[in-house]
Amino acid sequence: MINLYADYHTHTIYSHGKGTIMDNVMAARSKGLTEIAITDHGIRHFSFGVKKENIIKMRQEIDNINQYVEGIKVLLGMECNVISSEGDIDMTDEIRKYLDILLVGYHMMVLPQSLKDTWNIYGLNYLNKFFSYNTEKVEEMNTISIAKAIEKHKIDIITHPGARIPIDTTYVAQAAAKAGTALEINSHSSAMQAEHVKAAAKYGVKFVINSDAHRPQDVGNLSNGLRIAEEAGLDSSQIINAIK
Numbered sequence: 027m028i029n030l031y032a033d034y035h036t037h038t039i040y041s042h043g044k045g046t047i048m049d050n051v052m053a054a055r056s057k058g059l060t061e062i063a064i065t066d067h068g069i070r071h072f073s074f075g076v077k078k079e080n081i082i083k084m085r086q087e088i089d090n091i092n093q094y095v096e097g098i099k100v101l102l103g104m105e106c107n108v109i110s111s112e113g114d115i116d117m118t119d120e121i122r123k124y125l126d127i128l129l130v131g132y133h134m135m136v137l138p139q140s141l142k143d144t145w146n147i148y149g150l151n152y153l154n155k156f157f158s159y160n161t162e163k164v165e166e167m168n169t170i171s172i173a174k175a176i177e178k179h180k181i182d183i184i185t186h187p188g189a190r191i192p193i194d195t196t197y198v199a200q201a202a203a204k205a206g207t208a209l210e211i212n213s214h215s216s217a218m219q220a221e222h223v224k225a226a227a228k229y230g231v232k233f234v235i236n237s238d239a240h241r242p243q244d245v246g247n248l249s250n251g252l253r254i255a256e257e258a259g260l261d262s263s264q265i266i267n268a269i270k
Contacts, residue, residue, distance in 0.1 A: 028255060032061035032267040033246050035105065035129060035185060035210065035236035040084060041066035042074040045242035047087055047100070053239075055098045057246035061267075062098060063127050064088065068106035070116035070137040076104065078121070085124045103127035105185055110139040111146045111167060113174025129210075130175055131185035132168065132193075146171075151191050165192040173201040183234055185210045189217035199226035206232075208266050213251035214238040223258035234266045 036050050037043030045053075047064050054062040064084065069075045076084075088102045102125055106115045115130055116137075122128070134151065138144040146167055153159035168191045172184065176198070187198055187209055195209075195218070202209055209226055211218045211233055218226075223233065235251035237244055255265060262268040 028252055028260070028262050028265060029269045030235055030248050030252070030265070030267050031059060031269050032063070033059055033237050033239070033248065034061075034063040034101070034103070034127060034183060034234055034267060035065050035212070036062060036239045036245050037066055037105075038064055040064075040076050040080055041071070043240045047084065048091065049242040050239070050245050051091055051095060051098060051100055053242040053245040055095075059246050060098055061101070062245065063101040063103045065103040065105045065127070065129050067133075068104055068116040068136075069121070070109055071107055071133060072135045072137065074135070075116075081121055081124050101126035103129055103182075105129040105131055107131065107133050107136040108171055108175050109136055109147075110143040111171045113171055113176070113178050114139050115175055115179055117179065127182045128180065129183045129185050130179070130181045131189075132172060132191050134190055154192065161192060165194060168192060169194040169197050172198050176201045176205045176207050181205070181207045183208045183210050183236075185236075186212040186215045186217045186238065188222065189215040195222045196225050196229065199229045199231040203229045203231040208232040208234040211235045211251040211254050212238050213248050214244070216250055216254065218254065220254050220257035223254060223260065227258065227260065227264060232266050233260060233264055236267075
């Protein structure tokens with residue numbers, strides 16, 4: 027049986043979540059978790075990106091919670107975005123120094139790095155989504171951009187791989203395994219189904235089961251991800267937030 031102690035993907039009012047940091051922390055603790063990460067959206071996410079001036083405020087708030095709230099450890103993270111075909115992400119050294127954990131996902135509502143990247147991220151993916159345009163080429167482009175991001179940056183978790191765009195899960199798994207990056211089994215989107223997990227696991231990659239909560243009441247809701255992991259035959263040693 028797999029038992030989880032942490033939820034490393036939660037959102038707050040600092041992006042487009044509905045609760046405060048403390049709301050999420052209390053929800054996690056009430057469900058028996060001993061660790062939680064606050065991972066609001068990266069700075070180039072349209073409308074929902076964390077404002078740079080709030081990062082220090084979030085760091086101070088979390089440090090204060092860790093000092094006075096018992097029974098749970100709180101991490102400050104960010105769910106950054108892939109913003110180019112070359113694997114660039116919306117993270118700077120200035121921001122990174124405040125973070126405990128770095129998540130990266132492929133989102134469509136971002137400000138790309140260049141006009142070419144705008145076409146690759148939006149144009150080709152939307153053409154493929156609505157008209158099945160050149161699916162093989164689009165999948166290859168998406169896959170390589172994520173793999174390059176893993177190679178270029180020290181990323182802890184790739185969020186919801188394949189949730190919004192087609193990718194080759196096994197190719198990403200190989201890059202992630204080599205870099206020590208975990209692939210997320212997202213309890214909310216369920217993009218990584220058992221067959222994808224099984225295929226990725228062959229390369230020795232680690233996984234993480236997260237809620238992707240946008241409301242405090244959804245923090246720690248990990249049962250859907252647990253079901254997928256168990257269907258895929260994973261054990262606790264393959265999941266970074268499982269009790270060993």
